[in-house]
Amino acid sequence: MRRGTNLPMMGDFNQSVILDAIRRSSEGLSRVELVEAIGLSPQAVSNITRRLLDADLIVEAGKTGSGPGKPRTILRINPSGRYAIGVHLDPAVMTVVLMDLMGSVLHRRTQETPLGNDPSSIIDAILHEVRLLIDESGVDTERIEGIGVAPPGPIDQPAGTVVDPPLLLGWHRVPLRDALVKATGMPVLVEKDVTAAAVAEIWGGGHGSTQSFIFVYIGTGIGSGMVVNGEVLRGTSGNAGEIGHIVTDPGGPHCSCGLRGCVAVTCDPRSLVLEAEALGMLKDLRQRSGGTEIAESFLHLCTAAERGEPVAVEILDRAAARTARAVSVLANMLDVDRVIFGGPFWGPLATRYLEVVPASLLDFRAARSIHPVEVVSTGIGEDVAAIGAACLMLEQTLGPRADRLLLAN
Ligand SMILES: [Zn+2]
Structure with missing residues (x-):
């Protein structure tokens, strides 16, 4: 059954609608333009913008209008009004970013993810990076909204835990959110890395907010984030978009799930490296298990393909065709345009x-x-998941989302 709402929550919603409209306008907006764009009364717009000015979330930025009538005061987002921290935990590398209210990254750090089976050493390393990030940036911690963390799935989003990710050994229902809340005293949210990446694309991709797309994430593992008509699909526990066990090659290598030729054993960087080794292209590194060696071999393979070495080109082309087969399953199911x-x-x-x-x-x-379906590279770069995690934290301040109106049970 649908839940209802009450007046204070409607007020918060209208406030976030106004904030969002101002953020999306590159030139800023006057109160009159806000009334026209949003349909609230002039009195409501005036009250809400007063509150936003008092909270330092927006600033008055000059006047406009040369014709008859009073010049209008332009309202803009105050970029330094609030900040958010985004953390991307990949099994090989972790990335932390500090983002301002306009979505600009002010500082970033990356560090190799510590090896070993102990989640607490990785959590300590995340905390260390976050502290250095805050210190280096010199921003007022009071203005940091919180930390968005993007680990690999599967996660239990309501519980804020990371549940047995295949490439982080020793992680079994690790309470990542609570550990970070306890250590930092800040609000923390957990979102699967691929979903965070899709959110970054909605915020900063410049593709409009109503489109439908799939974000194919190629990290140590491969996953997808899905957006339909501007809304991110998360599923019940935040794990929608698992494509690792779509079969791309029925005669391919055996997978731990019992099938053969899944995405997880035919398309990820490790599988490509193993294929190159089997074809005698790379020195046999199979005895080593660290993420760094795989990354190095993977780069060798890609560089060889760029040079036009036929075996390397063949391996990458085959992997691309397999990936396309898996992506087509999602593209057909969701009817996306990108x-x-x-x-x-x-x-x-x-x-x-x-x-x-x-x-x-x-x-x-x-x-x-x-x-048509357009196939493109992210315009956001390799920090896309960390940036998306920070965007999610800022969305709590900025984004008008109707689901937030519903009263809790
Ligand atoms: Zn499988």
Whole structure:
């Protein structure tokens, strides 16, 4: 059954609608323009903008209007009114960013993720990075809204825990959110890395807020974030978008799930490295297990492909076609108009994949005669998941979301 709302919550919602409208306008907006754009009464707009000015969330930025009538005062977001921290935990590398209210990254740090099976050493390392980030930035901690953390899935979002991610050994229902809240005293939210990346794309991708797209995330593992008509799909526990066990090659290698040729054993960087080793292209590194060695071998392989070495090109093209097959399953199911690739290992693959994937996708897509699907690289760069996690924290201040109006049970 749907829950209702009350007047104070309506007021908060209207406030976030106004804040969001001002943020989205590059030139700023006057009160009169806000009344026209949003449909609230002049009195309501005046009261709410007064509150936002008092809270330092917006500033008055000069006057406009040369014609008859009173000049209008322009309202803009105050970038330094609030900040948020975003953390991306990849099994190989962690990234922390500090973002202002306009979504600009002011500071960033990256560090190799500590090896070993002990979650507490990784949590300590995250805290260390967050503290250094805050110190280096010199911002007033009172203005930091909180920390958004993007770990690999699966997660239990309501509980704020990370549940047995395949590539973080020793992580079993780790209460990541509570550990960070306890250590920092700040609000913390946990979102799966791929979903955070999709949110960053909505905020900063410049593709409009009503579109439908899939974000294909290529990190140590491969996952997807899904956005339909501007809304992120999360599912019941925050784990929507798991594509690791879509079969791309029925005769391919055995997967831990019992099937053969899943995305998880045919498309991720490790699988490509193993394939290159089996074909005699790379020195055999199979005895080593660290993420760094895989990353190095993966880069060797991609560089060789860029040089035009036939075996390397063949491996990447095959992986691109397999990835396209998995992506087509989602593209058909959700009827999206865009596929965006990104993540820490996307860069070296981009040239070959952007050549192969669009054509392969055409072969598999159901709606190909109705509308095109654009295949693009993220415009946000390799920090996309950390940036998305920070955006999610800022959304709590900024974003007008109707689901926040519902009264709690
Ligand atoms: Zn599988």
